[in-house]
Amino acid sequence: MDVLVGVVLGLLGLWLVLLVGLAVVRPRGTALGLAVRLLPDVLRLAARLSRDPRVPRAARVRLWLLLAYLALPLDLVPDFIPVLGYADDAIVACWVLRSVIRAAGPEVVAEHWPGTPEGLAVVRRLTRT
Template sequence: MRDWLIWLGTGFALLVLSWALLIAAARLLPPGILRDLAAFVPDCVTTVRRLRKDPRVPRRAKIAIIAAGIWVASPIDLIPEFLPVIGPLDDIIVVALALRYAGRQVPRDVLLAAWPGDPHLMERLLGRPRTLPTTPPPTP
């Protein structure tokens, strides 16, 4: 029994150490696309938390955002997280789709205020702002 506990404790310590090393390595990344990708999922979690509490967000958008947050937090994934580079890909796609859906339901300034990361990344994710079609004045 004691050997089993030693192995379990060692495995847990190695897991925590690997997380700490990954966080330290992510902080050392130079500004650019890699740093943005490393911060994407934590920024999404913060955005989900902020939008969930915002009264200006409609219920349908809240449901989509919360579902995306649960997807990210869930240990069950379509692509296992331990695969390098493509592991978090399913999380990123689900969150991006949920935020784009919310972007159609929620005013853009509310989404940008909830996003803790680089606003240009959120602007790029949401796409161009929709403009209402204008009708030409009637000709006499």
């Protein structure tokens, strides 16, 4: 019984650390709303980049994990939590894209971007690349 309580408390602690981490890395101000609106283009970008052999393998694995996370009906942060509840998908996508852009290079990302040039500029601003 003590082991079960320890495991549950450990998982709860990890979840709280995740919440704090998402709150720290989230885009500020209106940028979060822009990130949510760009999510369909970001999904197409992630799918395209995950199949490009020029993208390092580790970055492609992160993209496949991102796509799997976004496809899951369960979120790490429930929707009833203010601000982060609905935005966790966009925050995680920005976080992964930042590492992928740094690994693959902005030129490869621009080549695969399915949206407008303005949308790509927003993605670059959100990912600080």
